[in-house]
Amino acid sequence: MTIQLPDLPYAPDALSPHVSERTISFHYGKHHAGYVRTVNDRIAGTPDEGRSLEDLVCSLPAGGLFNAAAQTWNHNFYWQSMSPGGGEPDSDLAAALAASFDSVDTFRAEFAAGAVGNFASGWGWLVFDGSGGNGGGSLRIIQTDDAQTPVTDGLTPLLVIDVWEHAYYLDYQNARAAYVDAFVEHLINWEFASANYAAALRAHA
Numbered sequence: 001m002t003i004q005l006p007d008l009p010y011a012p013d014a015l016s017p018h019v020s021e022r023t024i025s026f027h028y029g030k031h032h033a034g035y036v037r038t039v040n041d042r043i044a045g046t047p048d049e050g051r052s053l054e055d056l057v058c059s060l061p062a063g064g065l066f067n068a069a070a071q072t073w074n075h076n077f078y079w080q081s082m083s084p085g086g087g088e089p090d091s092d093l094a095a096a097l098a099a100s101f102d103s104v105d106t107f108r109a110e111f112a113a114g115a116v117g118n119f120a121s122g123w124g125w126l127v128f129d130g131s132g133g134n135g136g137g138s139l140r141i142i143q144t145d146d147a148q149t150p151v152t153d154g155l156t157p158l159l160v161i162d163v164w165e166h167a168y169y170l171d172y173q174n175a176r177a178a179y180v181d182a183f184v185e186h187l188i189n190w191e192f193a194s195a196n197y198a199a200a201l202r203a204h205a
């Protein structure tokens with residue numbers, strides 16, 4: 001079994017002008033596909049061949065194979081975190097965002113500020129932290145560097161933005177804030193985030 005590059009959930013030009021078809025052609029077709037290829041090249045003929053991507057990410061030691069596997073997982077999640085037209089969170093997620101951040105608009109501002117302020121080539125996440133137990137849990141905005149991913153810390157991602165330069169440089173050059181603003185205003189796939197939140201609540205009930 002090999003690790004697959006998932007199909008994009010929309011046409012390559014569907015996020016334009018916020019993320020152009022040219023950016024996606026490189027980001028998905030070169031960077032993401034390259035991570036997948038690296039994983040498959042390195043696990044071929046080893047005991048890791050046949051393991052799921054999630055299993056690899058959560059058990060590999062730090063190093064090149066972990067980086068390629070985690071970058072594959074993160075990019076799989078990133079493409080799903082966007083949709084043409086965005087939408088709004090469902091009532092349950094909207095209420096949870098309001099409880100954690102005062103309002104959905106305040107969440108957007110804090111999520112954007114975190115992503116813009118991430119000094120690394122990395123990722124900005126909305127996660128569900130169910131470590132409180134008893135069916136409780138909270139929503140948090142966190143940043144990770146390089147290929148790091150919250151799934152290795154037992155956190156449940158709801159949404160992610162890629163802030164590696166390859167995600168925005170062709171469209172925005174050094175203006176990361178303009179890319180992040182476009183993401184939070186126009187591209188967040190709230191249906192995906194809401195479904196992830198509902199699944200997280202079920203898993204921690």
Ligand SMILES: [Fe+2]
Pocket residue numbers: 027031075162164166167
């Ligand atoms: Fe990327």
